[in-house]
Each structure stands twice: as structure tokens, then as C-alpha cells.
Amino acid sequence: MRRLDHAQGSLHTSRRLSQWRLVQSALGLLLAACASLQPAATLPPPPPTATLATPDPQGTAEAFLEAWERGDYAGMYSLLSPLSRDAVSLADFQARYQELADVAGLTGVTAQSLNALKSGSRAMVLFEVSLRSAFFGDITRKIEMPLVYTDGLWTVSWTDGLILPEMAGGGRPVAQGSWPARANIYDRNGLGLAVQGEAVAVGVQPGLIQDEGAVLNALSNLLGQRPEAIRARYAEARPDWYVPIGEAATADVQANLSTLSSLSGVILRTYSTRFYPLGGVAPQVIGYMRAIPPETLADYQARGYTGDERVGSAGLEAWGEAYLAGARGGTLSVMFSDGRVSRLAERQRQPAQAVTATLDRPLQLAAQQALHGFRGAIVILDPATGAVLAMASSPSFDPNLFDPTNPHSAQLAEVLADPADPLLNRATQGVYPPGSIFKIPVMGAALLSGLYTRETVLNCGNTWDTLGPEAIKYNWTFGTNIRPPGRINLVQALQTSCNPYFYTIAYDLDQVNPDFLPQVARQFGFGAPTRIGQVAEAAGLIPDPAWKLATYNDAWRPGDSVNMGIGQGYVLVTPLQVAQMMAAVRNGGVLYRPQLVLKIAPPGGEPTYTLKPVVNGRLPVTPEQLQAIRDGLRAVTSEAGGTARHRFLNLGVAVAGKTGSAQNSAGLPHSWFAGYTEADRPDKPDIVIVVLIENGGEGSEVAAPIFRRLVELYFFGRAQTLLPWETDFGVTGSPAPTPAATP
Incomplete structure (x- = not known):
């Protein structure tokens, strides 16, 4: 020494x-x-x-x-x-x-x-x-x-x-770092959903517009917005104001530059950004970028961030941060005044990995467009795998506004202050009474109990008084000009959505075991998260005697079961849970976990992750019992007395589904339609579609037409039937909710 x-x-x-x-x-x-x-x-x-x-x-x-x-x-x-x-x-x-x-x-x-x-x-x-x-x-x-x-x-x-x-x-310590460019997020066909690069903020100065028709047409084609929606943005603006219209990819602007540059009143501003095409495709799913919040700064620093980066703040951007950002590289050295450098440590940079979502961009945009003017959600699944093909929530928002370098970023304050909460993913975080959609698991419970078969016949009238004269329940036909079907079997009860039949089922099950129906409902995928993982979700609620006692210090009563029998009372579900259940009905009984990521791969490399179906559970019914449910759902859309038959005439594709009009405390019932296609085409896999419109009224009048529109676009590539509120394809008046007459 x-x-x-x-x-x-x-x-x-x-x-x-x-x-x-x-x-x-x-x-x-x-x-x-x-x-x-x-x-x-x-x-x-x-x-x-x-x-x-x-x-x-x-x-x-x-x-x-x-x-x-x-x-x-x-x-x-x-x-x-x-x-x-x-x-x-x-x-x-x-x-x-x-x-x-x-x-x-x-x-x-x-x-x-x-x-x-x-x-x-x-x-x-x-x-x-x-x-x-x-x-x-x-x-x-x-x-x-x-x-x-x-x-x-x-x-x-x-x-x-x-x-x-x-x-x-x-010697003094010096760190030098290098960062890989953030990787992109693509749809299942390679179309961009979140792209690193340059974008163009597009706006207008109303007083300079000379050819309004040409301006509206050009901007509509560039931004994917309706001409009337673009005009509405500047209709009340002063002539000298700059009015933001949207953001576009630099390549798209360059391709149309000769046209755009010839239009007076159009203003283009280029900036570097994380770009979300078309004003945001599935923004509640893809997410957005924000500065690191102070409360999570220490966590990011522990992962090697300096603290001044922008990171994924929601959806796939947040879930996939480790893949999309890659691993930064750098050297830690000691530097001397005479220029000498001594290296202490080094970390190699790892390339970022692109995330390919399960979403189909055209189908997703169609779902978003179908929700225009409504509050609600749409979920489209591949029933064979659980892959999410579309997940739309309305109202929506433009994730490009979260970039402070975007000339339009001042509009973000309006988004954050919107009482309708456009950042909420209503498909996974919204919880709603399911109404008659819930008759599907109730029918399953009836068959499982042994008290009912598909051929059990009961009378279906306008009223049901088993709970006594002071607790009379009504069929949805009560007070209308529609006659109740009378004596029908269980399959027909689902077809016609007969409330008295399902009141009776729930009452009978309650008399034997009040926990039985809640247990079966949970086996159909309700009352617990689907474990989709990449986005936040709510669990919903399936009440039972223990829950009511713990929550309200009150005993469970037969009326609680009876309300549950038609999807009312305390029952709450998410649209994604309904879609998971419908996918299981379509595929033979397997509750596949919904998934949003198809693959993850580095540039030019082999995927490090590919989607594999994950089983969450199985429907508790036998194949024969499941077939009875499927027969009832098919009859809803194709047989006389089916609550949505009139909405699917001449469609050209076999579909099955269930209407729902769910009572709630906020006005008109929520409008539901949940179903699936039965085309069995090798070139087009069948799909499950769930449509929820908040306070929309009848399921057959609002949600079912939207379901049909999406089926037409998916199988035929174009809309074939006007929606009830359209004056022309893609041109709407104010959507008018309708009072509930059918469930």
C-alpha cells in the first residue's frame, strides 16, 4: 500500500x-x-x-x-x-x-x-x-x-x-446523452395513429376568404372534417381573427400545396410535434403527450429521465412509454481544464419500438362519425380473439392541443373545462344501467337454474303484479298501441323483450337463492374489470344481498332481484363489458380478454410482442342453452315481434342482437344496441358491435340504426341506409332523442 x-x-x-x-x-x-x-x-x-x-x-x-x-x-x-x-x-x-x-x-x-x-x-x-x-x-x-x-x-x-x-x-463530472426518436403508433394496417415529425396548424382569417366553397372543400378533404363543421368554427368570428381549424400532416399539405396556397384566407403554420392525424383517431385510446407531472418526477428520474421530457400521459402513449421512448444512451465522464477526458460509465442507447394497435382506422373513424352530436360510446370487437377493432367515445377531443408548440394549443383550456368531460373514455370508464341488454345473462341464469327450459311458456301482458297491488310492474308495451305478445316461451321472451317474463324469472330465482342471479351475471363478465390493461376501466356493479347490507345497511328484497331481471336497479355495466359478453355468445362461450395491442417491434426488426388471445373465463351455460340465447338474439332482428326487426330489413348481412332502453335519473333512457354479425365470410371476419347513446331514448330508434350503419360500412365499404336524423349521407340535422317505447 x-x-x-x-x-x-x-x-x-x-x-x-x-x-x-x-x-x-x-x-x-x-x-x-x-x-x-x-x-x-x-x-x-x-x-x-x-x-x-x-x-x-x-x-x-x-x-x-x-x-x-x-x-x-x-x-x-x-x-x-x-x-x-x-x-x-x-x-x-x-x-x-x-x-x-x-x-x-x-x-x-x-x-x-x-x-x-x-x-x-x-x-x-x-x-x-x-x-x-x-x-x-x-x-x-x-x-x-x-x-x-x-x-x-x-x-x-x-x-x-x-x-x-x-x-x-x-476533474469535473459531465454527462452527455442521446435519445432515440419516439416510435410511432399504427393501426392494424400500418396507418398512422401517432406519428413523430412535423405537422401543419391550419386556420383561416374569415375576412380574407373569397371563395368559401373552395376553402371548405379543400379543408374538408385535408382535415377529414365536414364542411358545415368547418364553417361553424368561424361563423361568429370577426373578419380579422385567426380561427384554428385543425392540424394536418406535412406530407398531406405538400401534396395539396398548390390548391391550398391559391386560397385566400387559409393560413398554414408548420411545427415539430407528436402528430395525431385527423384531429385524433381514438384519442381516449391512443392518449397524448404531456410534461412529466411533479408528483411522478421521482419515478421518471429513477428510470433515467431528466425531468424536462414530454411523456405519454394517457392511453397507449402512457402504457407503451417504455417501448415508444426506447432507452436513452449516454456517457458519464470526468473533464479537466486541459481538455483531458476520463470516462466513468456508459449506457448504450436502445431503439424505440413501434406499437401496432388492433384498431382499424377507417372503422374507428366511422364509429367516431356515427357518434357525432351524441354523448356515448361504441365498441367493436373481433369475437374470435378479443381484439378491439374500434373504441369510440363522444364527446371527443384533439390530442394535438396538448403540445404547447402547436399554435392552436390555447384551445386546450376549453377541452379541460368542458363539463361533458371529453377525456373520459365512456367505452371503458362510463358505467350505465344496461336495461334489457341484461336479459341475456338473466336468460342464462333461468336455464342454469333448472326452473326453466327454452320451451317454458308464460303469459306476457302489459302488467305484472306478483309483488302486490302497490308494486305493479309494467311491460314496455304499456301505454303504447303495441299489443303484448301473450303466451310465449323463453326464446320468444328474449325476442320480444318481455318485461313480465323476466320479472318472473328474477322473482323465482330470488325465492330459491337471491345470490344465484348475481353469481351468474358475474360469470357473464359483469361486475369486474375486463383487464384490458392498456386503458383505464371501471368495474361496474352487480349488487347482491351482502353488498346492499354493507352499502345501505338494508336487507335485500325480492323487488331488488326483480329490478335486476330487466337490467335496472343498482346494476351498472360498461360498454366494453357488454361487448365482451356478446363476443362470448358469438364465439361459443369464451370470454376473451379485450386487447388493444396487435404487436410491438423495433425498426426493421422482428416483433418483440404479438397478440395472443387470453381467456378471462367461459359462459356457464351448456352449448344447448347458449344456442337458445343465440336463437332469441337472432329473432330480435329477423322475426316478427323482434324489437329491432324493422331496423335490419334488407341489410344483406345476417345479424343478431339485443335492444336496451335503460331508465336513469338524468332524463331519457340510455339507448343500447349490442349484437354481432353472422356473415361467415372468409374475407371479412364477423364482428361484435355495442352502441350506447346516453339519454338517447329507444334502443331500436337510435342505437340500432347506428349499429346497422357500421355493419354496412364494414361489409360494403359505404353507407346504404340513411340514419333517421340524416338529411343525406353524412349530413345531419340535430339528432333528436326519442322517448322509450321499446326496451
């Missing part, structure tokens, strides 16, 4: 500090340039504690190292020899250690003495230190610590080489 001269070391320290002050200004610019690459300090110094030198050199060394582990730089300084303290001030001493912690992004220090050698009034302690960096990993060194015996105590003869050997002689 070599011996060090304490006095000489102190003089060297003094000279080195003086040299550093001469070049401090020059290095300042370099350090400032690197500042954005350096993780913020995660080791703020604690209040100083009394740390005393000891009569034993190894004891003093261990006290010094323990103080370092605590980040107690003042305590460390108190163990320095008098000559060392004369050579470096407490402030400079603390700054040297804190600088390394800041630059390297240290999250902890571990140090231990290994052995000691003493000779007279001098000693040498060999120690090992590991500096834990969130970004660079562990930096471990063995270092010799010189100590000197002064006034009966051993003290540390300090030089900056005791921080790291490479820093001896005045």
Missing part, C-alpha cells in the same frame, strides 16, 4: 481548486449545454449531524463513509484534517459531492472499509464505494483514504480523488 504525504496532498488540493476557478467560466457553457441531459439530484443533503473523529483510523474512515451514505456532507467535512479544511471550504466540499450526485443522477451510495494500515501519525484505509445511478447503473471503485493523527484524533487528509479516483486533480 502506497503512502501519501498529507501536507503535499492539501497543497495539491488548493492548487487544483485555484486552477478550477480560472476555467470555471469556460466550463460553465459546456455544463449548461449538458444540463438537460443530466438527471436531477435525488440525494438532497440532510441536516448535518455531529460526526466526530476517533482515536482509531478505521473508525474515522467508517464514520466518513457512513456520513457519505447518508448524504451528510457537513458531517464528512467535520472529519477532515485542519490542513484539508484550510484548503477547501465547506461550501466547495459540499458542491463537489453534490455535483456528482446531480450529474450522475445518484439514487444512493454504499461504502465500506476493507482494511487499514497505520504507521506512526499516518494511516491508510482502503475502502470500496458503489455509486448507484438511475441512468448509468452502479459505479464501483476501490479507493485509498489517507488519514493523519492530529491532537489525539485521526482525521481525513482529503483530496477530490476520494470522491472518485478519476476526479483527482480537479
